[in-house]
Amino acid sequence: MKNDPLLEPESVAVVGASRSAGKVGHTILANLLRSRFPGAVIPVNPSAESILDLPCYASLEAYGKPVDLCIVVVPFAAVPDAVSDAVRAGAGAVIVITAGFKEVGEAGAEAERRIAEQCRAARVRLLGPNCLGVINTHRPMDASFAKKFPERGAISFISQSGALMSAILDTAAERRLGLSKLISIGNKADLDETDLLTALAGDETTRVIVGYLESIANGNAFIKAAERTASRKPVVIFKSGVTRAGVQAASSHTGSLAGADIAYGAAFKRAGVIRADTFEAMFDFSTAFAMQPLPAGNRVAVITNAGGPGIMAADAVEGAGMTMAELDRAASDALKALLPPAASVANPIDVLGDADAERYAAALKTALEDPGVDACVVLLTPQAVTEPAATAQAIADRASREKPILVSFMGGEDVGEARRLLTAAGVPDYPSPERAIASLKAMCEYNAWLRRPPRVVTRFPVNRRRVERIIRRHVRTRQWQVGEAFAKDILRAYDFTVPPGDAAATSGDAVEQAEKIGYPVAMKIMSPDIVHKSDIGGVRLNLASPEEVRDAFDLMMMRIRQAVPSASITGVYIEKMCGRGREVILGMTRDPQFGPMLMFGLGGIFVEVMKDVTFHIAPITADEAMQMLESTKSFALLKGVRGQRSVDLSAIAEALQRISQLATDFDCIAEMDINPFIVGRVGEDSVAADARIRLKETKTPSRR
């Protein structure tokens, strides 16, 4: 099988290679040589005979043989021809380093589209433009203009920022962190994070994939690729642009509460992607994943030669939602025998300020052997008789493939040698207990994701054609807001319980409907122009007699015509009053990247004031729907506080799954709220008491 021409090429041409040191076209050539790339290196430049002692060619054609990878560093105007030449010469992959494309304006974007199409037509993969290039320490190959070539290792980086790549390389060098591949994805005209995730998923020398991303090109493809990849190896992503992301214009609660960052969070969670929130966490987490086995659970033992850091670690463990392990009898006895009488045999295990390497080793061995311990965190402060280096060696000697060991040797020079030793031996060391424990938490969460139950999405039998008809009619008349009556028809078709009700155009009709349904009834204005009915007096509840219905109708018509003279009013909707129960809000909004996102929250103030809601990417499983309920703060209210009985949780979970199915079936539904969804106790009915659906503005109803 042929090697990947981008990451494992046999030959690399540098089109735009330069004799002038300092120029990018020179640096890339020099880097290829410095990295001892074992294949052919072909400088292309019509005005040079040789560069860096390599024979230089006037063109790829002049070189005559096909090349795997063609790196283009010519000026902007010459890029299209250079890419054409590369394609014509049979290059397997092209990297365009040159900037000035999409990032500077429309002309650049147009040029970028053209070169991307050219490559796509010829089935040549394109990286960039506007990128730093690619590094592969295992080939070895430095096809970038980075300043540093990293040590060989197991962590691969994908970065949307070339500049950040330079900081990543420099930071990795300082931490003595070995890397495998570094890929600067630039403007992502062709190859994007999804392609590269997939490529690295299958790369044997990559144990952890780290991504710095500012955007994601295709949300659905990304989720699928990330989920597949994460099931094979950890994927750590630092996504910036968190707070600035504007919230889309939305007419539903769900839409207005969702933001792009919530969608990224939901997508990452679904796909098992570990999210790093800071530049340092990106390194901290990936180091732990690259070096240590995953913990089977979240019970942590802490070993320390100072009380203070032990307390810090215990704070951090509990703050992170993990637990301090309770040592078993065997461990306590062993520690009592090993340690001086003043030492603590509880957890944190305080081996005391005069602990030597041997005492640390014995304590660590004991903790690792305790079946109630899933992970060990070893802390050291450099005191008078402390042996940092020997202790580091002792810890390294006890490292196993069974339980992770994370370490914080606190200080500077006094622990410098020890730190180098730990890193070399594959024991991750952190400057503070807090950072060690944050990394351990990331490992625990990834492990929990790996061991999640299989995702089975239920398909309910529904009346899909009925929904199609309703939507088609709305689209035909360009009514993008589906009023309550039709929205409830749609819900009925998806087997929601909806209160009996019907439209009424006159007060006489209204009374007739009410008599048919039975009192008390609710009356709600029907108008495509009025979305928030209750805000303008368009809702009356608990009407108990023909007189009340008639009065309410006449008053509502008069007042709303006064309040919103422009509104086209088709009548009122008469509906049976719902029974009592807990009001929750269920919703869906369609994220531009990740598609339908489901929302759950308790009704009213919990959503509007407390913003106590959760989101999940559709389609959703029964387990995931239940997790949505459980992850709201107000969940206790559903379970029942102060002796109240629980509401029917599974009814809510099922409703979320049905919305998920509806949103998946009909792309044209842009957003919807069921607010309130009134949920009773187990055995009672749960009812969609009000609903609102907004359609995407398209010409014809699309169907997936």
Next chain:
Amino acid sequence: MKNDPLLEPESVAVVGASRSAGKVGHTILANLLRSRFPGAVIPVNPSAESILDLPCYASLEAYGKPVDLCIVVVPFAAVPDAVSDAVRAGAGAVIVITAGFKEVGEAGAEAERRIAEQCRAARVRLLGPNCLGVINTHRPMDASFAKKFPERGAISFISQSGALMSAILDTAAERRLGLSKLISIGNKADLDETDLLTALAGDETTRVIVGYLESIANGNAFIKAAERTASRKPVVIFKSGVTRAGVQAASSHTGSLAGADIAYGAAFKRAGVIRADTFEAMFDFSTAFAMQPLPAGNRVAVITNAGGPGIMAADAVEGAGMTMAELDRAASDALKALLPPAASVANPIDVLGDADAERYAAALKTALEDPGVDACVVLLTPQAVTEPAATAQAIADRASREKPILVSFMGGEDVGEARRLLTAAGVPDYPSPERAIASLKAMCEYNAWLRRPPRVVTRFPVNRRRVERIIRRHVRTRQWQVGEAFAKDILRAYDFTVPPGDAAATSGDAVEQAEKIGYPVAMKIMSPDIVHKSDIGGVRLNLASPEEVRDAFDLMMMRIRQAVPSASITGVYIEKMCGRGREVILGMTRDPQFGPMLMFGLGGIFVEVMKDVTFHIAPITADEAMQMLESTKSFALLKGVRGQRSVDLSAIAEALQRISQLATDFDCIAEMDINPFIVGRVGEDSVAADARIRLKETKTPSRR
């Protein structure tokens, strides 16, 4: 004026000085010499003639002259005599390094108390026992057995952990951070954090005080000293032991929601103490405070040579509740003129990847001159043509005493020289944008505290004697739970509006009371044995007629006697039903360290499920009471959502101040809830509808 004998001694004796290298008694002597302590150094050891070329004395008496500071390093058993000798010889201060005291058990604690009393009686200050000693780089003096002597600087550390001090010294050395004093406070038998805060407040060479604390000895004294100190210079405290702190047994909501860490948080907030949550934040924050002026506001300009880090910084700025400055026209024009066309003149200001030092300097100058910018954060990634060191110098040259500049040069070796240069020039540099901005946030918060309005605690005219009488009667009969009727009498005496009501022993009395008060009424069981009345059917509301009152009385008596046969029942409390309004809960619990803590929250589920409450240390000002309301998430509900009018916020604030006064007046009130406090709109009455008070179990009512 005589110098401080602990921090600025003229002469230091080491009692227990040793000839054996490696022994603590040797190390301390060697450290004093290594630090070039300019005063007299007197080794005391009966079995040596000279140590480290200094004449050694058999005893302090043999030395003959008084010494300022006497350091005791003899074995545990010999400490009491050594301390006696020091006191007798007229030492100004004593440091006991020796361990084995309170930290190992009761015998040690007893010995510790004795030496502390001895020193106190002679007015000799004692540091320790079980400590590392003291360092003062300005004297200079190393009176500790630490491994390192730090560079001279403006940051002073107080540490409750001697072991952590070693990590602090080593970390400071690595960061090239200058320090002023380091004080290991050990077991705090005499001198504690409060004394040392006060000492360092007046110390001219200390610009920032940093404390690592595991406990605080005297909460009230600490708050006062910290507040006084913080008004002169920043105090940064890392308090560990956050999550483990047990919640005291409590019978009130307030008590069960408060924990020790909440009390520390409230105390720090009141005192203007900047709280660091991690070991690294302790350094990060203090570096910023030591090196840069405080920002006048929270508008931040970010300058960067790479887009990615700029986005990270903007995320962090908004996440921290600060704002990205909007550059004014002058700044935008200046930047347009200075920067290449592709550069961003918005904020973050992207000076582009090819920015040299000069371009950075020009951008920084422009941002600093913009009156809409309060602080600048400068980011750098080491790209191909970046000039880290020259850029660092250019930034340092522009540093001013007007606006703070914080820097993150991201990377390792490539920015190493630049980092050293920045630190030397007093520009704080952080490994990531996030940490720079967290430090800037700490500066903003401190500045806001410094500029807070003067604290004026209102004293309301109240009937204090009435409360004394009620409490005295309860204490006499050892009734620690004050029932609703008397609790409301107490509230009335402090001018709360309480619904009209009175006790009734029989159904006839009950009807008579109800007739007097007017229907509808509430009926509540009166029993010292029943705290949670409504849980056992001891509350009936909305009784509207004599028949209903009579029926309710008979039923309540019968049922409660069945449910709680042991309860002593004194009758029922008949009360006018309250008007409608928003239910809030007001409370007070007494923290063992910091005294009365006031609580505020919205009633019911907001407290019980959402835990949406705030605490504040009493006494409280009107401003602070209003801040308590504003800092709950549910505050919007009080202000009115969806067109509702606001409730009378000042009525709640005043009620909190009255509780504050009550709690301050009566130490013997252990905890209380007013739940619900029903607050109407402005102009309407706000009513304490139910109240519960628990007294401290003492012999006589104490009065402050």
